[in-house]
Amino acid sequence: MAAVEKFDYLIVGGGKGGKSLAMALGPAGKKVALVEEGQIGGTCINVACIPTKTMVASAKLLHHVNHGDQFGLSVKNGGEQIKGVIDRKRRVVKGMVDTHKLLFGSTPNMQFILGIAKFVDHKVVEVSTIDGGTRRLTADRIVINTGSAPMVPNTPGLAGAGYLTNASIMELEELPSHLCIVGGGYIALEFAQIFRRLGSDVSVLLRTDRFLPKEDEDIAAAIKEVLEKEGIRFVSGVDVTSVSRTGKIAKLALKKGDTEETLECSHILVATGRVSNNEKLHPEMTGVRLDKRGYIEVSEYLETSAEDIWAIGDCNGGPHFTHVSWDDYRILRDLFLHNIKRSTRGRLVPYTLFVDPELGRVGLTEQDARKAGREILIAKMPAAKVPRATTAGETRGVLKAVIDKNSKQILGCSIFAHEGGEIMSVVQAGMLGNLTYEQMRDAIWTHPTMAESLNLLLTNIVDG
Template sequence: MEKFDAIIIGSGQGGTPLAKKLAHKGWKTALIEQRWPGGTCINDGCTPTKAMIACAKVAHIMSQSKSWGIVSKGYSVDLPAIVSRKNDIVEQFRNGVSKGLEKTAGLTFIHGSAAFSAHKTVTIQLHDGGEQTITADQIFINTGATPVIPDIPGLEEVPYLTSATLLDEVVIPPELIILGGSYIALEMGQLYQRLGSHVTIIEKSPQLVSREDPDVAAVIRKVLEEEDIRVYTSAAADKISHTPDGLLLHITAGSNRVTLTGTHILLATGRAPQTHSLQPAKTGVTLDEKGFVQVNEHLETTCPGIFAIGDVKPGPAFTHISYNDHLIIYKNLFEEAAITTKDRQVPYCMFTDPQLGRIGLSETEARRQGIPVKVACLSMDKVARAIETGETQGFMKAVVHEHTGQILGAAIIGTQGGEIMSVLQMAMAGGITAPQLRDMIFAHPLYAESLNNLFLMLEK
């Protein structure tokens, strides 16, 4: 049994940079990966989806070009070419990760499936055959999450798709039913609608993107429905069957029973941590009731010396959070920084078109906490840059402390919504207040310049 200073299970966006940094510090480090380097983000998450969303954006612009005074003679969608472009980008990113690992001295990359076999001992079923057992005093779990397969009668007989497998389809699904109404579901729904599918979205909550404010969710729903996406909320799937003509899905929507037909079904009802096969109990690592690895604010598990980073633990499941997890661990190990996960900023962006950029407290959360707030809202059709570019869907919303003027949170639905949100994120981090942004000089006519007018709304 080989002894390492550190073992990292999973080469995602937290595990990979941590492995390289530990090796650079002179630690004998093992990085274990059962699929491809880079984790979900590079291989079947952020990178491939955003590559294909960019193609769908071009299709949408062409379909709407007349509104800009450009008459198109028509276009066609070459899905195999779109998928090939996506695959080339994924391979470029994946190869970049692999090369970075290969040239890191002191780092051993092991391709196989890992499980704990004893206290701080990991046994790996090697992909090229055989078995290897290793041990280390410091172990970092970065195994991520996988799509949840809901328990629906008849589903086991249906050829369903997930957010990973759909991206490799080279024929546009004529009628795509999507179960789920959160971020992944909405991105995929708009993507395939723009490529030529007829999309129906089924969400069990009363609104889409259930964690967002109702007015934000309502605007997003309006955007999707204006593109002829059919949306059912407060809806549950009762039964599904496969017929010679396609799929039959029976749902309950409110008090109504509805039967939907489709050719394909995408399951986008959430993600579950990949911990079952890891056998964490053999090393004293405790899971919660949903299977997530329990950690403290320093990301340490119930077994001292074993940590968890990324989607395998509870909390926000975003690539940038996984990356920040590795920084917390590294700085605490080598810089005595005593950083925790408490009160860290959690920005995120949904890459529908227009985007939803979010940071900080929502209005609902702030009022639930009893914080005295004022809310500033500005429709994108009042933003000069949006009018000039012909992209006026959405609105800006900021939650501001009533007495101090501190910005507590924001939701930006609009073109470059994530970038505008990031400006507000930096203002929040630097303690810049709403009145200061109201009077700040921004270059004209940027989208960011509209922050002047957004915070003027607090005076009305």
């Protein structure tokens, strides 16, 4: 049996939070081991945020090329583009992976270990390394950053028929003739628009009758209208009861109430959510408690039930965003290096749905605020009223803000518009600074920019 190697800090998982923490602790003189199963740099740069947004950009450019007449141009695309899109995606990912290899190799006091980790005793991790060896590691403090994985439903016939996940769909080199997407969240919608723009027929299957139920109905309706106009078909309120395949044709048996039908397609993308990725690690072996979904239970300080063990990022069941993992890292960095104890309580977490146009959202929706009994004002206007949107030929969408009627502070916004994520971030900065909507409304924003939309939006109070 291998001898146990001792470190000051052991970080299991090299995603955004884990790698950032390791690269902060090493230069501070701490002896650090960072164990990663195989994706150097983490999920974000390999199979999530970066490659998907790279494909979004390619699909958007192709969309503009195909609609060049709207800009006074006569340009036509030259046929199927999927191989070039995937090649570009691979180049972008490789560049980031290579950068991370250099960063890891140059970080003092840090060992980067590729392999599969599992707890075998209290605070003892055994790593099966990629070269076939075994190492046993322990540390004064351990941080778990194992992320999440695609949730695949146990639908009869699905495994045999073959399916794609958010990772494998980005390795296709042949364009699906008809892509059927099971699920209706942000992963589903981003890939729906990407592949529709690349030339696939696309059907999206939703279990609920309501589209994007976490969004206000008017915002969800605006998004659905844009996607439907691009040719994406939505089938709502259905369960997939079985799947079969004959040659290149997959058949999905659908049930809605007492009605049954069959949908045929060439490829199936499963985008039904994410699940814990803690199964291989066996954190319970070291006293770490899991919730009923398999995520690690943590306090507001990211502490697990085991002393001197923390969990950050997706694996603790919080919002599955890279920027949340980044903030988790900052909380532990401040604790470990500066003895400053910060909490996750009250974090203002934004998110962006990277369809085109983007939906940027932060804070409360109108339905959230009314459910909470808040007295509110609603500001709302179509994106077509923004001069910059007109010059860019990007007039689709709607902008909306929820305002506290008494304090005049903005409680949240939903910006479905060209550069919606960027506009939302400006609003978020105002919320963090406790600015009133009137101060945001009366600020001087550069003309013509999308940020200028806030002058117009916050003048247009439509309810309250």
